[in-house]
Amino acid sequence: MRRPIIAGNWKMNKLPSETRGFVESLVKLLSDAHDRDILLMPPFVSLSLVVDACQGSNIKVGAQNIYFEKEGAWTGEVSADMLKNIGAEYSIIGHSERRQYFKETDEMINKKLKRAVSVGLTPIFCLGEREVERKKGIERDVVYQQLTRGLLGVELEKIVIAYEPVWAIGTGKTATPQDAEEMHLFIRESLQKIYNKELAESVRIQYGGSVKPDNIDSLMAQPDIDGALVGGASLNIDSFVRIVRFK
Numbered sequence: 001m002r003r004p005i006i007a008g009n010w011k012m013n014k015l016p017s018e019t020r021g022f023v024e025s026l027v028k029l030l031s032d033a034h035d036r037d038i039l040l041m042p043p044f045v046s047l048s049l050v051v052d053a054c055q056g057s058n059i060k061v062g063a064q065n066i067y068f069e070k071e072g073a074w075t076g077e078v079s080a081d082m083l084k085n086i087g088a089e090y091s092i093i094g095h096s097e098r099r100q101y102f103k104e105t106d107e108m109i110n111k112k113l114k115r116a117v118s119v120g121l122t123p124i125f126c127l128g129e130r131e132v133e134r135k136k137g138i139e140r141d142v143v144y145q146q147l148t149r150g151l152l153g154v155e156l157e158k159i160v161i162a163y164e165p166v167w168a169i170g171t172g173k174t175a176t177p178q179d180a181e182e183m184h185l186f187i188r189e190s191l192q193k194i195y196n197k198e199l200a201e202s203v204r205i206q207y208g209g210s211v212k213p214d215n216i217d218s219l220m221a222q223p224d225i226d227g228a229l230v231g232g233a234s235l236n237i238d239s240f241v242r243i244v245r246f247k
């Protein structure tokens with residue numbers, strides 16, 4: 001059985017000064033949720049603080065990005081080793097906002113995935129088609145290409161995948177549970193071809209894109225949806241707690 005994994009991606013939200021109280025409340029409210037992985041992915045400047053506030057709890061902490069070089073003259077970048085060193089255990093890699101606004105390519109994402117895995121940071125590898133691509137009916141080709149290029153030489157057992165249709169992110173337009181399930185199944189079948197059945201069956205695939213308290217239950221009821229990567233709704237305590245406690 002695949003263990004459910006719910007992650008809150010704060011993006012560029014919440015000041016460090018607003019963060020400790022928020023996280024301490026979450027830790028209390030979710031202290032009995034032991035049958036699922038719960039992750040918080042705050043901005044870099046709040047990571048240490050969140051790691052500290054989550055110490056000894058069932059909540060784990062991750063970054064939203066890493067750089068693929070080990071160290072050196074890369075002004076403004078943060079390495080996987082640094083994140084590991086301060087107690088982060090995960091990192092989002094290849095989020096569509098990074099692909100779209102920061103021009104990250106499949107090749108860069110592949111290097112980042114390998115770097116993260118090499119230091120023992122678990123990547124959440126994001127992929128998903130844009131609206132124009134879905135309208136053209138080429139969403140499977142797009143996702144297959146992202147998958148094969150991104151995963152070249154990557155050990156599947158060391159990562160989590162997040163299917164996030166770009167048209168559903170931050171728009172309030174969630175994919176229907178059936179549409180999402182279809183793509184998750186497609187991803188799993190593709191992974192079976194690229195790797196093998198056992199690995200494809202064991203990898204966890206999160207859905208992301210306007211996940212809310214009122215759609216989480218039907219999404220999680222799908223056989224190939226193993227969790228959620230939650231943006232906007234993770235910024236509010238009540239909605240994030242309800243999402244983590246999906247039924």
Ligand code: PGA
Binds near residue numbers: 171208
């Ligand atoms: P959203 O973001 O939940 O605000 O749509 C999801 C994501 O980008 O990971």
